[in-house]
Structures are given as C-alpha cells and as structure tokens.
C-alpha cells in the first residue's frame with residue numbers, strides 16, 4: 001500500500017529519535033494476522049460459558065450439575081456450583097501461565113514468528129481434542145492444549161506487533177489485539193446461540209470451532225515476517241536490515257537499524273533479565289503492571305464473559321434469552337473497544353481509567369442492590385428487573401472495554417526499559433492468567449455463598465482501583481518509550497523514591 005513518509009521513531013524499541021517510515025502493507029497484514037492470536041484467546045473466553053449452560057454437555061460430562069439445575073427447589077445462586085465444571089473453564093489459564101514463561105524464552109531464542117506458529121499448532125490440537133472429547137479427561141487435556149496456545153500467543157503477539165509497528169501507530173495497532181479478543185468473544189457467543197439448538201452435538205461444534213481462528217493464524221503465520229529486532233538479536237543482522245527496509249517501505253533505515261543494534265547489544269549484555277527486573281529501579285513499572293492486571297480481573301469482567309449465560313439463567317432468563325443476552329453484552333464489548341481505539345491517544349490513559357471506574361462502580365452497586373431485593377434463593381425475578389440488570393451489565397462492560405481492558409495490556413507494553421521489556425511483559429501475561437484462573441475457578445462457588453453480595457465485592461475492588469488510578473498511576477500518553485523513566489517515573493510524587501541515587505549506586509555495585 002502506498003504510504004506517506006512520516007518522521008517518527010521505529011518499532012525496534014525506540015523513543016525520542018526520528019526515523020523515516022511508511023505505514024506499509026506488510027505491517028498492516030502482519031499485524032492483522034498476528035492479532036488473530038487475540039481472536040483465538042477471545043473465542044475461548046466466550047465459548048466456555050455458553051457450552052457449560054448447554055444441557056447436552058452437562059448430561060455427558062457433569063450429570064450432577066444437570067440434575068441440580070433442573071431441581072425445582074435448588075437455590076438460584078447454587079445451580080452451577082461444581083469444582084469440576086469450574087476446572088473445565090479455568091484449566092486453560094493455569095496451563096497458559098506456564099506456557100507464557102516458556103514463550104518468553106522461545107521468543108528470545110527462536111523468534112516471535114515461530115512462537116506464534118507454535119501457539120496455533122497447540123490451538124488446533126486443543127480444539128480437535130475438545131470437539132472429539134469422550135470423557136472429562138479428554139476435555140481437560142484439550143483445554144490444557146488451548147491454554148498452551150493462549151500462553152504462547154499472548155506473550156508473542158503484542159511483542160510482535162509493537163516491534164514491527166511504526167511508533168506513531170503502535171497504540172492503535174496494539175489495541176487491535178484487544179479488539180480481536182472482543183470479536184472472538186462475540187463470535188463465540190453467536191456460535192453458542194446457534195449450536196445450542198443442535199442436539200445432542202451442538203457443544204462439539206462450539207468447541208471445535210476454535211480450530212477456525214487457529215487455522216487462520218497457522219496459515220497466516222507462514223506469510224508474516226520475523227521482526228527485525230528478533231533477527232538482529234539472534235545475530236542475523238543482514239536479514240534484519242533487509243526486513244526492516246521491506247516493512248518500513250523506505251531505503252533510508254540506517255538510523256533505526258543502528259538504534260535497534262545498540263538496543264539489542266545492551267540488552268544482550270544483560271544476560272539475566274529477570275534478575276535485572278527485580279532491581280529497585282524497575283520496581284515501579286513491575287508493581288504497576290501487576291496491579292493493573294490484578295485490578296483488571298477484579299473488576300469482575302470475566303464473570304460476565306465466562307458465565308454470562310449462566311448468570312442470565314440465574315436471574316431468571318430462559319436458555320435462549322440467556323445466550324442472546326450474552327450476544328448483546330459481547331456486541332457492546334466490541335463497540336466500546338473501538339471507542340478506546342479512537343480516544344486513547346487523545347484522552348490519555350489515566351482519565352479513561354478513572355471515568356470507567358466510576359461507571360463500573362455505579363453499575364455494580366445498583367445491580368447488587370436490585371438482586372438483593374428482587375432475587376431470593378428460590379424465586380425468579382420479574383422480566384422488568386431482569387432487563388434492568390442486563391442494561392446495567394452493558395453499562396459495566398462498556399466501561400471496562402474502553403479502559404481497564406485494553407489499557408491493562410497497553411500500559412505494561414510501554415513502560416519497561418528494553419533490557420527488561422520481555423521479562424516485564426511476562427509478568428503482565430502471567431498475572432492476567434493467574435487471576436483469570438482464580439476468578440474462573442472461584443466464581444460459581446462465590447456466587448453460591450455470597451449470592452448477590454458478589455457484586456458489592458467487585459464494586460469494592462473497583463473503588464480501590466479508582467484510588468490507584470488517581471494517586472499511583474502516572475500518565476504515559478505521548479511519552480516516547482525510552483524517555484519513560486526520566487520523564488514519568490522519576491517525576492512521580494511516589495515512585496520517584498525508587499530512584500534515590502544512593503540506592504541505585506548500591507545496587508549496581
């Protein structure tokens with residue numbers, strides 16, 4: 001695609017210098033293909049809730065849950081409380097934690113492209129195992145393969161995109177990853193809505209459908225280039241230079257090439273990036289990364305994403321209406337992520353996070369209030385109130401989708417210095433997977449014990465996040481990556497104490 005030459009810093013980790021680059025066809029195509037990793041991740045998030053509310057699936061693998069669900073006297077809030085059912089959803093995330101650690105090393109040793117290819121192969125395997133599952137063991141084995149795929153994909157894709165993208169487009173291209181996560185969730189909701197009518201094998205189509213985004217990624221990954229940073233890092237300097245010229249669409253890439261070379265050389269001196277990451281001077285970025293991801297999950301978003309159909313059945317919707325409502329919340333999620341894409345570089349990160357925290361707090365508190373007064377253990381709620389709850393869920397989801405969702409990934413990808421960027425981003429992925437696992441594993445039990453109080457529990461977390469965003473999160477909008485430490489962290493009223501020169505001197509001796 002013809003593009004305008006713009007003066008800007010390139011994607012190799014660079015900051016304040018100007019590098020000429022076009023937004024080329026290669027960059028666009030490669031980013032879209034890589035972002036299909038988000039599609040796979042999203043499809044999985046969205047598919048399991050619908051499947052676990054399908055009777056055919058429950059009869060085959062979880063007959064006890066099926067019996068409980070259809071027992072008239074069963075407590076509304078406890079219908080689905082079953083550790084194995086939760087393990088079906090959560091096992092994926094446990095596997096993904098281990099896989100993302102391995103992926104942080106394969107990315108470095110073998111490159112981003114190979115890691116993305118490995119992700120898609122595991123994903124295809126997992127989908128086949130799940131679609132053909134004969135027993136619970138096979139089902140969980142399939143989920144574990146999918147988890148390995150997600151771990152590999154989530155570690156490699158954002159890194160890949162930010163390395164090939166010209167800096168000016170890095171934010172928008174990065175949010176494409178989140179956008180495709182939300183599209184994947186929505187697609188899964190549609191598929192579930194269709195397959196729930198196909199008895200008794202609809203659930204097999206739902207689970208097997210995960211192979212489609214995986215195959216797109218597998219075939220697509222044969223077409224993508226390796227990033228220049230990764231090639232140069234692994235000693236393939238000439239090839240790195242050739243690819244850099246190709247993806248930038250200009251001949252004059254020497255300045256950017258030199259910058260990548262310098263950055264990879266100094267990163268190579270730092271053999272122990274994880275040890276370096278633990279040093280005091282990297283503590284602010286590390287703590288903020290971990291906090292952002294814990295908070296992202298404690299908004300309670302995945303309660304909606306995983307269990308929306310189950311939740312809607314709990315508040316009294318029929319099976320069809322429940323799956324349809326999940327489609328509605330999925331649609332709101334995609335649209336609101338578009339909004340994030342458009343305004344994140346204008347409004348800034350901080351104001352989005354603060355506004356959304358207020359919005360989510362109100363939605364959750366009102367929802368908790370309505371459920372407390374109108375949904376007792378054994379009645380069902382009137383349609384009017386069920387619709388208001390659906391509306392409040394949309395208000396909540398949209399707030400998440402234009403703030404804590406994308407920014408939970410974007411901010412960690414832009415705050416670490418190059419020598420610890422890979423290792424630092426691993427903590428974002430691993431914390432995300434760990435807390436996603438905890439929520440997935442615990443939610444149905446929490447719902448059973450805390451009942452509607454669960455929404456106040458999440459609202460309380462949102463309040464803490466609100467304070468965190470106001471006082472502890474620095475604004476990173478428009479700051480070149482390599483100037484972050486000087487211009488952001490060393491100037492922040494709280495985090496600057498980590499840069500006390502005596503402490504730094506002590507550490508480096």
Ligand code: BGC
Pocket residue numbers: 045178181182185296301302305333404405406408432436
């Ligand atoms: C989160 C997922 C969540 C999704 C919802 C992502 O940023 O990491 O846990 O399900 O957003 O859109």
